[in-house]
Amino acid sequence: GDGITSALVAFACSSMVAIGIFIFSVTDATFDAHEFNGMSNADASSQFWDIDGSNSNRSMTKTPIFSKVASDYGPYIDTVRGLIVITLSPILIAYLLLSFVNQCIRYIAAFITCSKRNSIEAFDTYDWRTWITKRTRQQVDDFNSWDDHGKVYRIALYWGIAFTLLQVIVQQFTVVLLSWLIKTTESLPLGVVTIVIFMVGMFLFLLPTTPGGPIYIAAGAVIPSAGKYSLGMVGSVVYCIMLCLVIKLMACAMQQKVIGEGLSNYVTTRRWIGVNSSLVRTMRVVVSEPGMTIAKSSILVGCPDWPTSVLCGILRLDLLPILVGTTPIIFIIIPMVLTGYFAYMASLPPDSYGQMQFPHANTYSAMFAVLSAIAQFASMAAAAFYVESESKRRKDDIDRLPVDLEVHIAEERERISNDAFTQATKWGSSTIFTKWTLRLSVVSMIACCYILQFWQSKCFRHLDMMNTSAEDINILKFVSPLGWTALSFFLVSCSLLAIYLVWAKKETMKLLQKPLRIHLQRDEDSEADNGHDDVFHFMEPSEDLPLKHSSPSNKAEYGSMGSK
Incomplete structure (x- = not known):
C-alpha cells in the first residue's frame, strides 16, 4: 500500500545518503573536526561566501579547512554560488527580513530601556545597513565583494535551464511518450512490439540527455503483456531483460563506431568530449588497458554513455572488449524491468470475484524501484571512486599521454574569447539596463523552478503508464494552467537572457577586434x-x-x- 511504498522511498533516500557518506570517508575527503573549533557561525558563513578571497580583509586562508576547499575547488566556487542563487534566493530574502525584524526589536528594546546596547549608534549616523544585524551586514558585504555578479547570475540561469529541461522535457514528456508507446502496443503481437521497443529505445539512447531507466521500465510493462501467452510470464520477463541488454549494447556500439570513430576527425567532437581534460585522460588510460578489471567495468557502466562510448570510438578501441565490459549493466536493468513488470501486474483488472489478481504487485514494484535507484547510484559512486583512485595511482601514465594539439589550440582560442567575454561583461562596467535584464531573468527562472519543484503535481496531470487513454496523452491537456504559467516564466527568463547575451556578444567582439596573436x-x-x-x-x-x-x-x- 501507500504506507509501505512511502517507507521504501524514504529507505532509498537514506541508503543513498549512507552510500555517499561511505564513499566520502573512504576517499579521505573528510576534514578534521578540530579545524572548526573556535570558529563562530558568522566566521564560517563569511569565509564560505568569500572563499575565493575576493574580500581581502577577511581572506579564507586563515582557516585550514577553507584553504583546502579553495585550493581544490576554487575554480568552481562561482558554479556553487550560482546554484545557491537559483535555489536559495527566496530563503535568503526571508533571512534578511528576519534580520530586519530582529534589529527592529533591538531598537525598540534599547529605546524603552534607554540602553546603548545592540548597535544603538545607528541613531547617530543613519544608514539602511544598520537596520539588519551585524552578522547579516558582514554577509551582505561578502556578497557585494564577489568579483563578478553577472557571471554568478548567468551560471544560476544555466542551472535553472538544466533543471527545467530535465524536470519537464526528460521526466514529464518522456512519461507521455512511453504512455503512448504502451497504449499503442497493447494489442500488437510480440514480434511487432519487440521491433517498436527496439527502435524507440535506440532513438532515446542516442539522445545525450535521456537516461536508460524509463526505457527499461516501459519495456518491462509492454513485453510481458505481449508475450505472456507465447512465452509465459517468467519467459517474457527474461526475454525483456535480454532485449534491454541488447538495446543498451547496440546503442553503445553505435555511439562508439558511428559517432566516436566516424566523427573523430572533427575537432568539435573531440572538444565536446574533452579529450584533454584530466577526467577523460584518466578514463582513457583505464579503458585502453587490455583485459577486464573492476575499474574498467565500473567506468563503462557507471559513467555517462555518451562521453564514455564516444571516447572509446575516438581512441579506436576494439568493440568486443568494450561491450563485454559493459555487460554488468544487466544488474541495473533487472530491477528496472521488474519495476515495470510489477506495475503492469498491478494494473490488471480484478478477477470474477472482484479481487485483485496480484494484490502485492504495487509493493513489489516500489521495492524494485528502490533497488533500481540504489544500483544506479552505486554504479555512479563506483565509477567516481575508481576514476579518482586511478588518477592518483596511474598519474605517470596519464601525464605521458600526448595532448591533442588541435583541441588545445581550439581550447586556447575559446579561453581568450571567454576572457574577452568576462572582461566585456564585468558587473561594474555593465549598464543599468543590462543589469536589470539579467536580474529579471534570474527572478523569472527562480519562479519557474520553484513552481515546478513544489507544485509539480498541479503543473502536470498524473499519468499512469499502465492505464491511459488517448485523451490523457494529449500534450495540451497534460500541462495544467499552473504548468503553463511556469513554462511562461521559463520563456520570459530565456528571452531576457538572450537579450543580455546579444549585448554581451557585441561588447566582446569590440574587444576581439584589437590585434591579438x-x-x-x-x-x-x-x-x-x-x-x-x-x-x-x-x-x-x-x-x-x-x-x-x-x-x-x-x-x-x-x-x-x-x-x-
Missing part, C-alpha cells in the same frame, strides 16, 4: 626529453614576446581571433 612556443625540456610530452606551449604577446618572429621554425604564428 597566439603563439606556439616549443618546449626545450620536452625536445631534450627532460620533461613531459607536450612539445608546444602557448605564449601570449608581451614586451618580451613580440607579435611577429623571424624564425618560423621555432614559433608558429596564428592569425587574429577574427580569422580561421
